[in-house]
Amino acid sequence: MKDIEESLRRAMRPVEPPQGFAERVMRALPERTAPANVVPLSIVRKTPAVAAWRRFSVPAALAASLLIAVFTGQHVATLQAEREEQAGLAASRELMQALRVTSQKLDLAYEAVQRPAPAPPAEEENRS
Amino acid sequence: MKLESAQADTPLLLDRARRGDQAAFAALIRMHQSSVFSIGLRMLNRRDAAEDLAQDVFLQLYRKLDSIESIEHLGFWLRRVAANLAIDWLRRAAYTRGTPLEEGAEIPAPQADDDPLMDRELLRLLGELAPAARAVMVLRYQEDRDVAEIATALDMPVNTVKSHIKRSLTAMRGKMIGAQLITAEELP
């Protein structure tokens, strides 16, 4: 008995799920959003470093602004695409879940239909 | 990885996860994923179904984090939910035999004293057990739980758990002898 028990323990050592399992679970979680950390613009304007930059770097600022706009636009587009993909994957998981429930319930119905009907009770014999 | 070996950092992670720290929850998943996935795999005999089941379990955990009282409770809770969910799925489908094992998929990483042929046959025989008996065997020999905990997790009397273990081992041993994978002399 002990040998087969040891063999069972050995055979049933846990195995890892496919790679990326934790990430897939996290993607399927309902979203929680953290509040943004917003700094009022009036505070930003009053700092000496910002004042110096604005006085001496206007052309550079213009060029930098253009570059930032391009990269920000790309970054926003990337973020949006990522968010859309996450939403899409979540939706597809929901769809599969809905079909799974449908399949389960159709199985139940099929099983009930296939089950042989109980035999009718035997009729009582005529009493003489 | 057995659940106990992952418990060292779990209290802090559990606390942070309860407070909404998603990275902490992801770490909890990674700590326990092999155990939960393996319960699903041994019960359902399919990797895709096992992954779906494991995902369902962790999604439930996410919702029920506030009700998890301690590390020990977390481990018990995961085992209980995984096993019962698997029994539910099997019972509804009236699944009575395992599907053929995929090559190299379900067998753990080989170690020095392994006997792959025997391991494969044992897992196949495990897949032929009825759902409740299979769950008992998985919790006993994969998760190394005692009879009392298995009884609580599966909501069955202790004597029923013992009976499942005894009958399952007897049936498996008989088939192993029949398949000449062990000899009758190996019986006690």
Add this chain to the structure above:
Amino acid sequence: MNARLVSGLLALLIAGPLMAQAKGPPLRGQLLLPEMASLADKASESVSVTLDSQLLGFASRFLNPEDPDEAAAKKIVSSLTGIYVRKFTFDTDYAYPKADIEGIRRQLAAPGWSQIVGARSKKDQTNVDVYMLVDGGKARGLAIIASEPREFAVVNIVGSIDLEQLHELEGKFGVPEMQIESGKKPAVAPAPAAKEASKPRTP
């Protein structure tokens, strides 16, 4: 599990035109399924899926065509305009009020709906009813109401339904196939049915 599809959140993430479209009245074959929030709070596990035609199309784009189950799903949903599921699992027997089920059944008494399966099992205390809406000689709606002691589920599928494809749903999507015809017997006698029925689903 409370795997709620946050339809509103998805709508925010999808491009503008989809958000701008009005919801409109329910389509023919679509039931009015309440969210049943109070039931969800009592349940140990709940599934609430609401996928109208836009969300179905969106979700379908992200199905993996190389996965056999997802490829089959893509084929099935291509002609559908809605899938709505409510499923609740409880830790105790009959924790759901029957009035909720009756409210849905009343909608299925409307013209066009026919009951095609009405199964009652005293042994498992399971009731399953399947309804079909036929319009112009074609199946346009499907409804399944399944109640067990610790679970209650409603499924509503809307659109052009291919019964052949629906039959293929049986045994798919991670649910092991039933082997009723195979006649194979388990190696170990299964546990008594009464014990199985009283087992908790999830803590």
